[in-house]
Amino acid sequence: MIRGKRVLLKPNAGRVAAPGSGVTTHPEVVAAAIDVFREAGADVAIGESPIIGVQVQEAFETAGITSVAAQRDCPLIDMDRRRFVEVAVPDGRVLHSLRVCPEVLEFDFVVSIPVMKMHMHTGVTLAVKNMKGCLWRRSKVKLHMLPPIAGSDEKPIDVAIADMSSILRPSLAIIDGTVGMEGLGPSAGQAKPVDVVVASADAFAADAVACQLMGTDAGRIPHLRMGAERGFGVIDLARMRITPDNWRDWISPFAPPPENLTIQFPNITVLDDNSCSACQSTLLLFLKRHKDRIFDYFPSQSTINIAIGKGHTDLPQGTLCIGNCTANLREMGIFVPGCPPVGSQILSAVSGEPAVDGRDNRMDDEKP
Template sequence: MKRTTESVAQCEAMYSVWVVHGTDHSKIAENALELAFFGAANGLEGGKVVTRGKKVLLKPNAGFMGEPGSAVATNPEVLRGAIRFFKKAQASEVVMGEGAITGVDTLESLERSGLLKVAREEGIEVLDMDAFPPVWVPVPGPLIIDSVAVSSCVGDFDLVVSIPVMKTHMYTGATLSVKNLKGCLPRREKIRMHQLMEAKDALPEPERGPAAEGMRQSGQAVGLGEDQTHTGDETYHTLDKAIADIFSAFRGLVPTFALVDGTFGMEGFGPGGGSPVRMDTVIASHNLLAADFVAASLMGFEPAEIPHLTLCAEKGLGPPNVGCCEVWPSDWMRLGRRFTRATPDLMGQVYPGVTIIADQACSGCSSTVVSFLRSYLPKERNENLVIAVGRGAGDHPGCEKAVMIGNCTAKAYKCGKGRAFVKGCPPVPSRVLAAVSTCLSPQETE
């Protein structure tokens, strides 16, 4: 995506973004932060952004369990660079905090990713943000939620540094620094964000009938739509709107900064089941949306492919597009490459005989399905397999034959839907295998 003279003329302001490349991942993270906070060309008259005496929360992405180098979680060396920078910049406190997705133990995930080890080595405190009571934060100019519950520890800090992995995402196109803020929400609130309905469509719980426009993906075009239950504005999903609202709420709560970890990005079935892509790059900006626009461009995305970024721009939370970003170095696009998308088509190509019914599922069960298919199911012998995930899946035709996955489908299963039920929130893939094995013939699963 190139910045043209015309597009610059339309910018009310320019947003500074730094892209730093190198194989020493701790060093490039530190360098990017030095440039952003103290560099001569930081667009903020270096020194105005004071780090001395500030309490800094480093928020990596360890929502899913993954080893270093797998791109599932933030590279621990990037965290190390951030810790070293803020200590050198005389922050009064540097703390790492995370709240994993439902079904994943945060500290276990931090341990697996190597982030906990680095935090210990560098001598900083670690918070499981789920252990704190929530506070309700109002959303200015709400698109779908008036307020959002955030872990109360967030308000104790002067700066939150979002350190996501540069990943594709099966529901939101990509997950970057804006979406990474969702890790600061309590578990129940994370789930709520995946089960939102448009106000005009939502009925009181006892009266709510089958989702009128719920998503059923099957056969060649398997998909894992989670929140596409609304009937009004078809351009944006409820989750996209919720992410933009969460970012608005954060802007009123605490200053934020983006350090996007593109050392190892993830392409394909992100955010939990994709493949690592070595990029050796980090992206830093005082504006999360600006950093995300630049990261998305490096991944080969057009803005329309990541709707929550467009919505954030429409809400005035940063630049309207990447053309309003002043990026250093000027030839930054040479560092990019096109990431394989987490599209339904991709899944359909790999597993042509599988039908997936998904309605109001979150990334937990969806990633379980991807992991199960990748780990256990032979690609050639998967006919007749129907999998259902999400609270609304039981309302869809065809779910009678489905293996119902996750606690959200329990009610439908009790009402006679599905051939088998797999308990868990989310269940582990091996349990899915056990259930599938009882439903398919031996030839189909061997």
């Protein structure tokens, strides 16, 4: 079945982060996948389309993927280098077409290899959502920029991921739980060693088992529930054959994301209305690095309001407005342009000092 076929491995390498951080797929898992498919006679390559502002070569290098690929003479593909293919989304509720990286359509098999992570807006991010990294360049942002759904409490991002799954479902899911991420995932949480890998030909089934291992239930994750209801996969454990029989011995509940970021950052109120993960990550990494220093620039304020997202119609005076989506309310305080801006731009805006390094959306910039 595999011999002579072209297999595209799609890890989670959309950010610049070191192995073991819980942010990107561990290189040992990627190496094992290369070896298994090579031994089966497949032609293997690794591809990624990272978040805005990240160069895929740097992401692969920092994650340790470049090294294991070079050792095995396995090609690395920047899936943003070629022009997209516009693909219709059949029966989409909020999406009717998507710009897809062409490699996804050219390979015989696509393998989703995500990290086992919590996610502040979608509950978890696993094999199904990892396929969002197959969308071309800024097309990924489209899923975060959708208007509210009339007459529904469903979040547009959840419905969009379910819509996306009608055209982007991997042939195989391999979920890397060697080191996952709990709390403020997908990039600003805490690394959590679990030492487990979940694999299935049904990405929804793999995600459902991973959810159990993380201490939650796939039925509580809207994009998984909606996708299963539309027939894209199975999340009912009773319909699965799961091995080994004692798989529940590996259950290790993950801390969920806090409902409000002020829990983690006292006296800082984050006003988030329909933001995307790029701005979320930028802001969270900035706050983790500068949460103490930032009050030096707001001496008259006991609480700092920070806004991200495109849904705001009004903000308190003096709000720090992050990203182009808040431009309509720039007069309410300090506006930091960018899609997304990086941490040095935010610091420059509040301090009045020139930005030093425009690349500080790197995960290792959390270090002092």
